[in-house]
Amino acid sequence: DIQMTQSxxxxxxxVGDRVTITCRASQGISNYLxxxxxxxxxxxxxxxxxxxxxxxxVPSRFSGSGSGTDFTLTIxxxxxxxxxxxxxxxxNSAPFTFGQGTKLEIK
Amino acid sequence: QVQLVESGGGVVQPGGxxxxxxxxxxxxxxxxxxxxxxxxPGKGLEWVAFLPYDGSKKYYADSVKGRFTISRDNSKNTLxxxxxxxxxxxxxxxxxxxxxxxxxxxxxSFDYWGHGTLxxxxx
Numbered sequence: 533d534i535q536m537t538q539s540x541x542x543x544x545x546x547v548g549d550r551v552t553i554t555c556r557a558s559q560g561i562s563n564y565l566x567x568x569x570x571x572x573x574x575x576x577x578x579x580x581x582x583x584x585x586x587x588x589x590v591p592s593r594f595s596g597s598g599s600g601t602d603f604t605l606t607i608x609x610x611x612x613x614x615x616x617x618x619x620x621x622x623x624n625s626a627p628f629t630f631g632q633g634t635k636l637e638i639k
Numbered sequence: 640q641v642q643l644v645e646s647g648g649g650v651v652q653p654g655g656x657x658x659x660x661x662x663x664x665x666x667x668x669x670x671x672x673x674x675x676x677x678x679x680p681g682k683g684l685e686w687v688a689f690l691p692y693d694g695s696k697k698y699y700a701d702s703v704k705g706r707f708t709i710s711r712d713n714s715k716n717t718l719x720x721x722x723x724x725x726x727x728x729x730x731x732x733x734x735x736x737x738x739x740x741x742x743x744x745x746x747x748s749f750d751y752w753g754h755g756t757l758x759x760x761x762x
Contacts, residue, residue, distance in 0.1 A: 564747075
């Protein structure tokens with residue numbers, strides 16, 4: 533099965549910073565990659581699908597890129613409400629594996 | 640609006656069984672693939688099972704294969720997860736989630752999630 537590895541596992545940044553989270557697949561998955569945000573105590577929320585398509589209602593400071601095995605989630609200007617754990621997920625085929633998560637905090 | 644409401648969680652002894660339900664509303668349930676995802680306390684998300692809109696095939700994580708069964712009743716707009724031979728490793732919040740694509744058998748990203756139901760396996 534394809535493994536999904538995120539880096540870093542945790543991240544602390546200042547408000548206004550540009551933040552980048554990386555997700556690597558152990559085999560190519562084309563662009564079948566989604567990003568989710570899970571705020572503390574809340575349900576996961578879809579941010580990006582097809583590697584770079586922003587889900588409706590998601591702020592434009594979030595963006596995604598990549599194809600094949602290497603993917604990136606970028607927050608262009610970090611806001612206090614972005615404190616959350618972020619997960620990537622492959623969906624080219626079952627199993628629909630998630631990355632281990634990246635916990636983002638405000639410095 | 641789309642609503643997914645899970646129920647059926649609780650405390651069960653190791654080796655026991657439990658059936659979870661997910662009541663769906665606000666969208667065409669019979670046209671939507673559905674997933675179960677779990678999250679152990681303080682841990683990350685783990686995909687558990689997928690059932691396409693037409694029930695043509697069932698997909699499972701290796702960790703639950705042979706013990707869990709996903710099913711659906713389109714007449715009741717309800718998704719189920721029958722869980723047998725439970726172990727302490729199955730302790731988690733179980734979410735049902737809706738597949739993004741309609742009338743699609745192969746799975747996609749998950750655009751709506753329920754609030755989850757807690758399953759605790761303990762003696």
